[in-house]
Amino acid sequence: MQRPPGKSCDEHAFASTWQGAKYGSGKFSRRMIDAGQNTNAGKALKGFYAYTRVLEGDRCLVWIRSTHPDEIRRGHRESASPYRRSTGAR
Numbered sequence: 001m002q003r004p005p006g007k008s009c010d011e012h013a014f015a016s017t018w019q020g021a022k023y024g025s026g027k028f029s030r031r032m033i034d035a036g037q038n039t040n041a042g043k044a045l046k047g048f049y050a051y052t053r054v055l056e057g058d059r060c061l062v063w064i065r066s067t068h069p070d071e072i073r074r075g076h077r078e079s080a081s082p083y084r085r086s087t088g089a090r
Helices: 035-052 069-073
Strands: 007-012 029-034 059-064 079-084
Antiparallel strands (some): 007 029, 059 079
8 A cells, every 4th residue: 555645644543452463363443544633543542451451462443433524414323343462562
């Protein structure tokens, strides 16, 4: 996937999980998004792991919720995804 200027590849499930693109079974989605937003989201996820003490191999459930008014008007709903945390080492 080519990276346009100012964009960054975002994936779901998170790259920091065993279900992510690097370690998962190939069942992931990706999309180019604003690089600054992707960086901020990564920092927020790192903060979540630290605050809730999610460690290597721990299971966690992540709720995705849109707060963007356009998506709320279109009826987008919350969704939950189960993950197992990966630090990148196997």
